[in-house]
Amino acid sequence: MIPLALIVLGLPxxxxxxxxxxAPIRRNGRGAAIVSIAAVGGSLAAAVRLWLVPLGATVVRRxxxxxxxxxxLVTVGLYVDPIGQAMLVLVTLVAFLVQVYSWAYLDGEPxxxxxxxxxxxxxxxxSMLGLVLAPNFVQMLIFWELVGFCSYLLIGFWYDxxxxxxxxxxxxxxxxxGDVGFVIGIVLLWxxxxxxxxxxxxxxxxxxxxxxxxxxxxxxxYLGAAGKSAQxxxxxxxxxxxxxxxxxxxxxxxxxxxxxxxxxxxRAFPLFALTPEVLVLIAWVGALTALVAATMxxxxxxxxxxxxxxxxxxxxxxxxxxxxxxPRAAFSHLLTHGLFKALLFLAAGAVIHxxxxxxxxxxxxxxxxxxxxxxxxxxxALALSGVWPLSGFFSKEAVLTAxxxxxxxxxxxxxxxxxxxxxxxxxxxxxxxxxxxRGPGGHPYDAPAIMAIPLWILAILTVALGARGALGxxxxxxxxxxxxxxxxxxxxxxxxxxxxxxxxxxVSPAALSRALGPFDTMARRRYGLDAAYEAxxxxxxLGLSRLIGWVDRYLVDGVVNVLSAWTLRAGxxxxxxxxxQAQDYVYGVALGLLLLVIAxxxxx
Amino acid sequence: xxxxAYLLLAAAVFTTGLFGVLTRRNAVGILLGVxxxxxxxxxxxxxxxxxxxEIAGLVFALFTIAITVAEVAIGLAIVIAIFRVRxxxxxxxxxLLKG
Numbered sequence: 192m193i194p195l196a197l198i199v200l201g202l203p204x205x206x207x208x209x210x211x212x213x214a215p216i217r218r219n220g221r222g223a224a225i226v227s228i229a230a231v232g233g234s235l236a237a238a239v240r241l242w243l244v245p246l247g248a249t250v251v252r253r254x255x256x257x258x259x260x261x262x263x264l265v266t267v268g269l270y271v272d273p274i275g276q277a278m279l280v281l282v283t284l285v286a287f288l289v290q291v292y293s294w295a296y297l298d299g300e301p302x303x304x305x306x307x308x309x310x311x312x313x314x315x316x317x318s319m320l321g322l323v324l325a326p327n328f329v330q331m332l333i334f335w336e337l338v339g340f341c342s343y344l345l346i347g348f349w350y351d352x353x354x355x356x357x358x359x360x361x362x363x364x365x366x367x368x369g370d371v372g373f374v375i376g377i378v379l380l381w382x383x384x385x386x387x388x389x390x391x392x393x394x395x396x397x398x399x400x401x402x403x404x405x406x407x408x409x410x411x412x413y414l415g416a417a418g419k420s421a422q423x424x425x426x427x428x429x430x431x432x433x434x435x436x437x438x439x440x441x442x443x444x445x446x447x448x449x450x451x452x453x454x455x456x457x458r459a460f461p462l463f464a465l466t467p468e469v470l471v472l473i474a475w476v477g478a479l480t481a482l483v484a485a486t487m488x489x490x491x492x493x494x495x496x497x498x499x500x501x502x503x504x505x506x507x508x509x510x511x512x513x514x515x516x517x518p519r520a521a522f523s524h525l526l527t528h529g530l531f532k533a534l535l536f537l538a539a540g541a542v543i544h545x546x547x548x549x550x551x552x553x554x555x556x557x558x559x560x561x562x563x564x565x566x567x568x569x570x571x572a573l574a575l576s577g578v579w580p581l582s583g584f585f586s587k588e589a590v591l592t593a594x595x596x597x598x599x600x601x602x603x604x605x606x607x608x609x610x611x612x613x614x615x616x617x618x619x620x621x622x623x624x625x626x627x628x629r630g631p632g633g634h635p636y637d638a639p640a641i642m643a644i645p646l647w648i649l650a651i652l653t654v655a656l657g658a659r660g661a662l663g664x665x666x667x668x669x670x671x672x673x674x675x676x677x678x679x680x681x682x683x684x685x686x687x688x689x690x691x692x693x694x695x696x697x698v699s700p701a702a703l704s705r706a707l708g709p710f711d712t713m714a715r716r717r718y719g720l721d722a723a724y725e726a727x728x729x730x731x732x733l734g735l736s737r738l739i740g741w742v743d744r745y746l747v748d749g750v751v752n753v754l755s756a757w758t759l760r761a762g763x764x765x766x767x768x769x770x771x772q773a774q775d776y777v778y779g780v781a782l783g784l785l786l787l788v789i790a791x792x793x794x795x
Numbered sequence: 796x797x798x799x800a801y802l803l804l805a806a807a808v809f810t811t812g813l814f815g816v817l818t819r820r821n822a823v824g825i826l827l828g829v830x831x832x833x834x835x836x837x838x839x840x841x842x843x844x845x846x847x848x849e850i851a852g853l854v855f856a857l858f859t860i861a862i863t864v865a866e867v868a869i870g871l872a873i874v875i876a877i878f879r880v881r882x883x884x885x886x887x888x889x890x891l892l893k894g
Binding site for chain 1: 813816817818825886887889890891892893
């Protein structure tokens with residue numbers, strides 16, 4: 192059990208160290224890819240093996256890290272439970288498929304930069320797996336920051352593009368804002384409970400041994416999750432993160448890292464359960480995030496940004512479920528979403544690869560040119576819209592049921608509305624890009640097999656998970672039948688709206704946006720959030736930099752300049768004493784001698 | 796005669812020499828001033844040697860005379876070399892060290 196988990200964690204780390212240290216392999220590019228893919232492939236095999244081990248209880252293994260008088264202050268170790276088992280399989284599977292896919296997708300990259308890419312990928316896989324296996328908050332925080340760092344590196348992978356460099360910095364800053372809360376929350380929790388360890392904390396929570404008044408602490412910990420999982424209003428970094436290569440978006444900014452916040456809330460749920468008011472807040476913020484992001488996805492024309500907003504929206508669903516005290520529903524939506532969103536991103540990557548643009552208005556009729564890509568994209572879009580019997584339907588219904596059961600009326604309404612919007616914006620992309628009447632320029636062709644195979648695997652898994660749900664082994668969660676009808680009806684209505692608007696053109700999109708005037712404008716302006724952050728940034732950060740710049744330029748430099756001016760002037764004055772007349776120097780010597788003699792007489 | 800008289804004489808010769816060194820315009824005159832100062836030192840050496848019945852002072856005086864000879868030889872050589880280059884030995888015009 193534990194050795195198996197160590198293999199899962201260790202292989203990507205070994206690959207990273209090897210690629211980091213052995214420059215010739217890394218600079219070779221293809222060699223680096225083979226090392227990295229082999230490592231994550233081995234990791235995937237071990238994770239699947241681990242998944243098949245039936246677990247009676249949580250398995251934890253700890254090693255001392257920071258010893259103290261009364262037991263170690265901090266331990267490191269491995270924590271394996273059913274959630275962790277499933278998450279390990281998801282992470283290694285998507286990482287493996289993405290790395291294989293990248294082999295063809297990044298074909299045109301120079302060799303050293305390809306090596307750099309795979310080095311980062313290995314580090315990311317290691318960090319994400321470490322985050323999943325962390326048995327205490329300190330270790331989790333370390334890996335939490337590591338995945339954030341990898342995200343920064345990979346968003347800025349094409350660092351010579353100013354937009355990518357800015358997006359990387361923006362992602363780093365926005366998530367850091369949440370992480371500050373996370374760190375403070377962890378320390379406060381330690382002060383209250385005296386331990387970082389999950390098992391000890393959960394035991395204390397179950398036995399009601401934790402002091403009251405944890406609301407602020409849990410809120411701060413939630414802030415970390417909100418930053419990482421792009422919850423309103425910290426979601427602004429995720430759409431910009433699409434500047435990275437598409438496989439990176441699929442792996443980090445759709446399937447795994449952004450889900451880390453949801454994963455953390457799920458993992459620490461026994462603690463969140465102690466503070467119902469924080470849970471309600473989480474649910475409200477989640478539902479609001481889902482709705483706001485869905486409206487923005489409706490007006491976006493960049494295929495990757497549509498998917499990014501849709502990711503934000505689905506993360507909102509997961510958080511809403513967690514806030515409705517249903518971590519299982521949140522986690523199952525995390526798993527299904529991880530698969531079909533990675534599928535959608537990789538398929539979008541194949542489209543971008545084929546037509547060379549991100550703009551859906553410049554695409555069209557791609558289904559004929561790219562039948563395979565079109566088919567898998569359609570599977571992903573149907574799953575995301577929540578159409579029976581695909582995986583998204585079941586997890587989304589579980590989320591809606593949980594929110595309904597928790598009697599959160601307005602959040603429930605927002606989530607239901609989001610269901611409709613989700614289907615509408617996804618099929619807007621489908622109809623604009625894959626059908627329609629205008630074709631793109633050039634001769635797009637289907638992706639090479641090495642890109643197509645990961646797509647098919649993900650599509651089959653999405654269908655298979657749906658079939659498993661349809662065959663109904665999850666009897667515990669019975670949705671009210673009107674809810675099933677409602678969500679299916681709304682999804683159908685969304686698809687119908689997209690069909691009528693973009694395929695049959697019975698309603699013009701312009702008329703639609705006129706009818707929804709203020710909403711349309713607000714969504715196009717992204718609710719002014721980007722502008723607000725920019726103003727904040729300009730106001731505070733740039734203002735502070737100007738102040739510091741002024742201090743440096745006029746105070747620090749001023750002192751130095753005055754001193755050097757004085758030195759120059761003093762030197763100039765002293766220079767004039769030197770007449771060059773030997774006799775003057777003798778005068779000086781004689782006078783000095785005389786003064787010495789007199790001085791020796793006076794101060795005897 | 797007591798020691799004081801010799802010391803006074805030496806002091807007078809020394810200051811005369813120093814005055815010459817500081818005020819003479821001609822380089823040869825400056826060298827003469829230096830000679831006077833050195834001989835004032837010699838007078839002191841000999842006077843103290845007699846007064847203390849100590850032979851070392853006399854030995855030092857001998858050394859001083861020998862060194863003086865060498866100094867004059869070098870000094871005059873420098874003066875001649877300067878004269879060849881600059882056509883003058885006036886100390887006022889020899890100000891190459893001016894800062």
